[in-house]
Amino acid sequence: MTEAEGGRRAGTGGAQLVLLGRFELLAGCGDVTLPKGAQRLLAYLAIHHGDAVSRQAAAEQLWPECRRQRATANVRQALWHLRRATERPVVEPSVDRLRLSPALTVDFCRAVEAAHLVVGSAAPAAEDLVGALSRDLLPYWADDWLAPQRRRWEQVRLHALEAIAQHLISTGAHLAALEAAFTAISIDPVRETAHRTVIAAHLAQGNHGSALRHYQQYRALLHRELGVTPSAHMTRLVASQAAL
Known part of the structure; x- marks a missing residue:
């Protein structure tokens, strides 16, 4: 799936995230393609072992070179790509906290x-x-x-x-x-x-x-x-x- 094919989503039955040796999100029938920003956010949340992370902390850690408003916008954009990537969400967002879905291994x-x-x-x-x-x-x-x-x-x-x-x-x-x-x-x-x-x-x-x-x-x-x-x-x- 490419970014332009956002309407075609992969299911998350048995979804897996690979961080050792490479980055790979596996869901449905195979590999899910994500832009770099979405990959980084997903990896950041995964490394926190399912703990909730504030949006602002994620923005500051992942985009330290950006101004606060731009970094926060990058988080929103990454979440948008993640929502469109799979049928079931791999991230559980709230107003100010983010958490990896427990269905994702x-x-x-x-x-x-x-x-x-x-x-x-x-x-x-x-x-x-x-x-x-x-x-x-x-x-x-x-x-x-x-x-x-x-x-x-x-x-x-x-x-x-x-x-x-x-x-x-x-x-x-x-x-x-x-x-x-x-x-x-x-x-x-x-x-x-x-x-x-x-x-x-x-x-x-x-x-x-x-x-x-x-x-x-x-x-x-x-x-x-x-x-x-x-x-x-x-x-x-x-x-x-x-x-x-």
């Missing part, structure tokens, strides 16, 4: 909730969660308001990936554990707890040489990038299995 929100459950040991570590945790939050958007949300998402997924990997080590699923740990390393290459998890997986398999080699590679990385050495805890972990 958001991959980012579901991944955050699942990650917190995994870290809190309230749910079994699901290997299929690793794929969602590997994806960045709207990676091709340069909006300033996304920066703190990206930092938060990074910490959530790092902790969840490590928890998943540790659970998988305990169940003997060493390859899956390594994949989860290396996913964490790809997010933060110098994070010691992720590297320790890789070493723990190798040691659990009896691959002492692989554990030692990974330790040496990590030690070289830290020295090259930060001029520091691994913690004593990590060194003892490897030293207990092999002579360094």
Whole structure:
């Protein structure tokens, strides 16, 4: 659907909003095309996990370079496009507050909730969660308001990936554990707890040489990038299995 085809709306039965790796609104038979302003407003509301947000706050965050009157008009225009995009509204507007429709599922929100459950040991570590945790939050958007949300998402997924990997080590699923740990390393290459998890997986398999080699590679990385050495805890972990 193009903007000019506003009369042709997509249904919202099982509507989904994708924010991890890309932006995509799926409703009815497929992808719903939205102008950039409507995409930004929808993403902004989704990242607030369904909480009501004031129109003025949304306007100031999404269009900080505009005067107040222009930014408020941009919000109204974005809402107009969202109303015309689907048969059922994806945003519940009121006089001064905006809220995402509870009928719309958001991959980012579901991944955050699942990650917190995994870290809190309230749910079994699901290997299929690793794929969602590997994806960045709207990676091709340069909006300033996304920066703190990206930092938060990074910490959530790092902790969840490590928890998943540790659970998988305990169940003997060493390859899956390594994949989860290396996913964490790809997010933060110098994070010691992720590297320790890789070493723990190798040691659990009896691959002492692989554990030692990974330790040496990590030690070289830290020295090259930060001029520091691994913690004593990590060194003892490897030293207990092999002579360094």
